[in-house]
Amino acid sequence: xxxxxxxxxxxxxxxxxxxxxxxxxxxxxxxxxxxxxxxxxxxxxxxxxxxxxxxxxxxxxxxxxxxxxxxxxxxxxxxxxxxxxxxxxxxxxxxxxxxxxxxxxxxxxxxxxxxxxxxxxxxxxxxxxxxxxxxxxxxxxxxxxxxxxxxxxxxxxxxxxxxxxxxxxxxxxxxxxxxxxxxxxxxxxxxxxxxxxxxxxxxxxxxxxxxxxxxxxxxxxxxxxxxxxxxxxxxxxxxxxxxxxxxxxxxxxxxxxxxxxxxxxxxxxx
Amino acid sequence: xxxxxxxxxxxxxxxxxxxxxxxxxxxxxxxxxxxxxxxxxxxxxxxxxxxxxxxxxxxxxxxxxxxxxxxxxxxxxxxxxxxxxxxxxxxxxxxxxxxxxxxxxxxxxxxxxxxxxxxxxxxxxxxxxxxxxxxxxxxxxxxxxxxxxxxxxxxxxxxxxxxxxxxxxxxxxxxxxxxxxxxxxxxxxxxxxxxxxxxxxxxxxxxxxxxxxxxxxxxxxxxxxxxxxxxxxxxxxxxxxxxxxxxxxxxxxxxxxxxxxxxxxxxxxx
Numbered sequence: 001x002x003x004x005x006x007x008x009x010x011x012x013x014x015x016x017x018x019x020x021x022x023x024x025x026x027x028x029x030x031x032x033x034x035x036x037x038x039x040x041x042x043x044x045x046x047x048x049x050x051x052x053x054x055x056x057x058x059x060x061x062x063x064x065x066x067x068x069x070x071x072x073x074x075x076x077x078x079x080x081x082x083x084x085x086x087x088x089x090x091x092x093x094x095x096x097x098x099x100x101x102x103x104x105x106x107x108x109x110x111x112x113x114x115x116x117x118x119x120x121x122x123x124x125x126x127x128x129x130x131x132x133x134x135x136x137x138x139x140x141x142x143x144x145x146x147x148x149x150x151x152x153x154x155x156x157x158x159x160x161x162x163x164x165x166x167x168x169x170x171x172x173x174x175x176x177x178x179x180x181x182x183x184x185x186x187x188x189x190x191x192x193x194x195x196x197x198x199x200x201x202x203x204x205x206x207x208x209x210x211x212x213x214x215x216x217x218x219x220x221x222x223x224x225x226x227x228x229x230x231x232x233x234x235x236x237x238x239x240x241x242x243x244x245x246x247x248x249x250x251x252x253x254x255x256x257x258x259x260x261x262x263x264x265x266x267x268x269x270x
Numbered sequence: 271x272x273x274x275x276x277x278x279x280x281x282x283x284x285x286x287x288x289x290x291x292x293x294x295x296x297x298x299x300x301x302x303x304x305x306x307x308x309x310x311x312x313x314x315x316x317x318x319x320x321x322x323x324x325x326x327x328x329x330x331x332x333x334x335x336x337x338x339x340x341x342x343x344x345x346x347x348x349x350x351x352x353x354x355x356x357x358x359x360x361x362x363x364x365x366x367x368x369x370x371x372x373x374x375x376x377x378x379x380x381x382x383x384x385x386x387x388x389x390x391x392x393x394x395x396x397x398x399x400x401x402x403x404x405x406x407x408x409x410x411x412x413x414x415x416x417x418x419x420x421x422x423x424x425x426x427x428x429x430x431x432x433x434x435x436x437x438x439x440x441x442x443x444x445x446x447x448x449x450x451x452x453x454x455x456x457x458x459x460x461x462x463x464x465x466x467x468x469x470x471x472x473x474x475x476x477x478x479x480x481x482x483x484x485x486x487x488x489x490x491x492x493x494x495x496x497x498x499x500x501x502x503x504x505x506x507x508x509x510x511x512x513x514x515x516x517x518x519x520x521x522x523x524x525x526x527x528x529x530x531x532x533x534x535x536x537x538x539x540x
Contacts, residue, residue, distance in 0.1 A: 090465065092463075095365065095516055095518070097518065098518040098519070098520055098521075098522045099522075100522075176522050180521075180522065186520065186521050187520030187521050187522050188519075188520045188521070189517060189518065189519055189520055190517070190518045190520065191515070191516070191517050191518075192515065192516045192517075192518060193362075193513050193514070193515050194464055194513065194514040194515075194516075195360065195486065195509075195510070195512070195513040195514070196466045196484060196485060196486035196507070196509040196510070197509060197510050198509070198510075213484065214466060214483065214484035214485070214509045215466060215484070216465065216466035222520070225520070237466070239465075239466040239467060239468070239484045240465070240466070240467050240468075242465065243463050243464065243465040244463070244464040244465070244514075245461070245462065245463050245464075246365055246461070246462045246464075246516070247459060247460070247461050247462075248365070248367065248368040248459065248460045248461075248462060249368070249458075249459055250368055250456065250457030250458045250459055250460065250492070250495070251368075251450075251456050251457050251458070
């Protein structure tokens, strides 16, 4: 893979010293061109500083200026100790259908690295962040990494029977696999809430971000067909790397837009 | 209004000095009780420190401890120079239907205070944050305040014909009123994207938050029935005060959960 990148870049390696454009900008433009044509695809490592220096016969300073420009433009991102990579456009999840978080990633060609943070059964009272009266004593916490960087922390609360899943499967099975294939439950409905809220101290540490940084939070409550809550999942997602999408059909109800002034006044609280 | 609060609180003003519970906790519990029974409703001002001191015959320190406890619990919130108010549960927007942002607030009994920040027509190229090729030269920026606090900044990009709306109506009409009643357009579809991203320096100032704080962002692209884009709106919302909600019907497609291991391997990028 690295050889083919080198070859692609090398084929355009001749810079024009008489061009008005500074050398660093010529290098940046060539890399940007490789990215826009897809020869350097999202998630791929770009040539190292040393490789770019020898390809173009320029100083390290010039190469660094080129990479800094691409970084400022959001076209590449440096991962400490690993190199500089072509940025990935934000991953997304289509809200028009019920879909697991991992499946949403996989449908975009991304296989997240999964790490089991916790798989426990609370004897007494369940998690204090959980609504009262929910009987979901099994707690499953996982971290997902994409491109080697922490991407999301998932906390799932499941029925007692999910304890039999065991640690190994708890790491790999998606939540809906546990509910459907393992527990034989049939999902009747899921209620989704999306908000922006500070990560807890624990989650911030797990995501390698500053404590109390606001992140994207999705909470999902799934029910079986008879209406029993069989799952509550909370997902904390790194900002700017994920979007939720939905298409809504028009026309807008005219009733809502044509609100009479009297109604607005009556509702006024101040 | 203030008189009735005082009376309600005064009727329970007798504290028990022999009770094991510290006095500040007794005061906090009484206020919490007023809140939970709805006598102190969301958005209402609670009695001032001085009022609570004279009601209960306690020191300012005790009263402050009581209010601090309620603040930590998220039951009240202080607005500088205005007093302490009963917290409002996060407002929400139902994503199952096409709905204007203001209408979503009004449906929850909240009438936001609206302020026109900008109403301009760009002569040449439209906003640089806008996708290429969109012919939406009219830029409308508004700030919404709820309970006297900045809540959201809305940036709408509209067709040239919207210029005739004029400043006065631009402040008050909701975007869909401009499109439907004023321009006579019929909305065929809206595409919504929800994400978490840093507020721009300008928006952060307008929302009275620190620059680069991550906020909840909704972007909406509306099309007429023939498919022409007739609006792009971006809403920056203060974190923790707004949620998007959606109910999704099950069952989950078994095909997506029953992904064979080979597929997962094939998609693997690393």
